[in-house]
Amino acid sequence: MSELRWNPLLRTYTMVAANRQNRPHMPKDWCPFCPGSGKVPEHFDVHLYPNDFPVLSQAPDNVTNNNSALYHASQAYGKCEVILYSPEHEASLYELSVPHITKLVQLWKERFIKLKKDEKIKYIFPFENKGAEVGVTMPHPHGQLYAYGFVPLKIKTELDSCKDFYQKNERCLFCEMNEEELTDGRRLITKNEHFIAYLPYFTDYPYGVFIVSRPHKGSFADFNKEEEIALAQILKQITGAFSKIYDRSFPYMMCIHQVPVNSEESYANCEDYYHFHIEFYPPLRAKNKIKWYASSEMGAWAAANVVAVEDSAKVLRDALEAFENQ
Secondary structure, eight states, rough: EEEEEEEEETEEEEEEEGGGGGGOOOOOOOTTTTTSSSSSSSOOSEEEEEOOOSBBBBSSOOOOOOOSSOEEOOBBBEEEEEOOOOOOTTGGGGGHHHHHHHHHHHHHHHHHHTTTTTTOOOOOEEEEEESSTTOSSSSSSSEEEEEEEEEEHHHHHHHHHHHHHHHHSSOOHHHHHHHHHHHHOTTEEEOOOEEEHHHHHHTTSSTTOOOESOOOOOOOGGOOOOHHHHHHHHHHHHHHHHHHTTOOOOOOOEEEEOSSSSHHHTTTTHHHHHOOEEEEEEEETTTTTEEOOOHHHHHOOOOSSEEEEHHHHHHHHHHHHHHHHH
């Protein structure tokens, strides 16, 4: 049973997917994402794999619990996909070549363009969970993509803030943030012609990097070939720098934010005020210590960072230098 249940307190949906309770932990001697498993091609660089336990579907279950004036449910319409980064079981994103990562960027772009053609889909969200610390049960290098039939609450909050800033200042909020971080410099990690990576002034994780397009672009669909390569390059740099901070496998959540689709009524002209960016949520605050998202953060949305990001930015810049010089 899968459905969307409306939360009237937050005015958003909770996705209910009872089938995901049965997701397996991967056996030690077998991986469905490895060549030879019978599940994937014998040869691939990156590969689109159907999610075996989707929370969203383009042929969703019928909703039965929809008879209350206060509570209501909707069909869990959408799409859930798995994107394999490499056939190598132990590879990490930073260990792949820039041309290889560029193929991943191009696959993200292809899926965005394809999925937006479905008018019932409103938001396309590629992401990666890396490490047992964030609940990963399948360690083979991969990410996922959820195509929602609604705009999720965090994205809606960002969109509303960006729209408000644009109406007051006739400027994109992310373009303004980029200029602020470039001018200040203390939180800047690296940059190239098309992208900039920094720890935002306000980020709530010690190493919560943002990668932001330098030109005003709304989605993967807006990127040319040079920008695809530049994004691959900076993704390799940042994830490689993570690996050098504590000289251990570095867990993170990587969340790709872009403009909504098929949402003209709610977000007309959002390309004018919203901006492509990637947000990282790495849970480590020390080599073997987790920065827990606990009661204040989860229950009140009152985030707290245990480190001044100006200090952790220097650590990350040093880690990037070590990665590039290895």
